[in-house]
Amino acid sequence: MFNIENFDIKLETENLGRNFIYTEEISSTNSYLMKSNDEFLHGTTILSEFQNQGKGRINRPWFSEKGQNLTFSVLLKNDLEKYNPNHISLAASLAVSNSIENLFQLKTELKWPNDVLVNSKKVSGILLESTSMGSSLEKIIIGFGVNVNQTKFIGEFKIRPTSIKFELRKEVTRERLLSEILNTFEEILNEMSKGSKKLLDDWREKCRMIGEHIMINVGDEKKSGIFYDIDANGLMILKVGEDFEKIKNGDVLVR
Numbered sequence: 383m384f385n386i387e388n389f390d391i392k393l394e395t396e397n398l399g400r401n402f403i404y405t406e407e408i409s410s411t412n413s414y415l416m417k418s419n420d421e422f423l424h425g426t427t428i429l430s431e432f433q434n435q436g437k438g439r440i441n442r443p444w445f446s447e448k449g450q451n452l453t454f455s456v457l458l459k460n461d462l463e464k465y466n467p468n469h470i471s472l473a474a475s476l477a478v479s480n481s482i483e484n485l486f487q488l489k490t491e492l493k494w495p496n497d498v499l500v501n502s503k504k505v506s507g508i509l510l511e512s513t514s515m516g517s518s519l520e521k522i523i524i525g526f527g528v529n530v531n532q533t534k535f536i537g538e539f540k541i542r543p544t545s546i547k548f549e550l551r552k553e554v555t556r557e558r559l560l561s562e563i564l565n566t567f568e569e570i571l572n573e574m575s576k577g578s579k580k581l582l583d584d585w586r587e588k589c590r591m592i593g594e595h596i597m598i599n600v601g602d603e604k605k606s607g608i609f610y611d612i613d614a615n616g617l618m619i620l621k622v623g624e625d626f627e628k629i630k631n632g633d634v635l636v637r
């Protein structure tokens with residue numbers, strides 16, 4: 383069972399996680415915050431031990447064993463005009479990656495757009511959702527799925543899943559990891575309010591696929607080319623022959 387006191391004692395943020403909701407079971411932490419009206423403060427974070435309708439990217443389900451992992455969502459409401467949502471999702475994956483490296487000395491890698499890998503296996507995924515009022519963003523919800531102590535993964539996966547416990551061969555404290563992710567995420571968001579150059583550079587440095595030949599599923603289409611770079615909006619620039627294509631969303635298949 384998640385110990386809120388142990389989490390709170392290591393939380394160093396001003397906003398993220400300060401309003402903390404803990405629940406044993408929910409449909410999806412993202413859906414819960416998406417449906418909320420004005421009642422929650424900027425930075426509200428909801429963690430659930432189990433999601434019975436956990437959502438992944440591209441309309442896929444996200445399964446996570448009860449009480450083993452971190453499945454949580456963070457609500458951002460303030461100063462949204464300062465941010466590009468694509469950058470926020472890159473920042474979220476960078477925060478998870480940095481936190482895992484700092485706490486457990488495990489080498490991580492980022493896979494576009496926002497997966498975190500350890501030993502080429504997926505340890506975390508991010509799902510960003512938002513609502514708008516007219517032309518301006520009203521709220522952004524960043525859902526984090528981090529495989530922490532689960533060691534058996536049943537089903538078919540595009541990328542093999544793993545967990546921190548599986549890689550370290552020992553049980554991990556979820557409370558400390560959650561506070562570290564929120565501390566790091568807030569720090570990155572604060573830096574980003576002054577500009578996103580550092581974020582993009584840090585992200586690129588951890589994405590070892592840049593420069594490699596890849597295949598990517600974009601909707602029903604399979605494309606292949608060189609993963610040339612990410613652009614200023616965080617979109618993938620794919621070099622196909624002599625042409626450059628921008629990819630907004632997709633699944634990188636092969637390295």
Ligand code: BTN
Pocket residue numbers: 409410411412413433435436437438439440442444452453454455497506507508509524525526527528
């Ligand atoms: C992915 O497909 O890689 C993204 C997975 C995101 C899963 C998290 S778990 C917490 C939050 N609530 C959801 O329903 N999904 C996100």
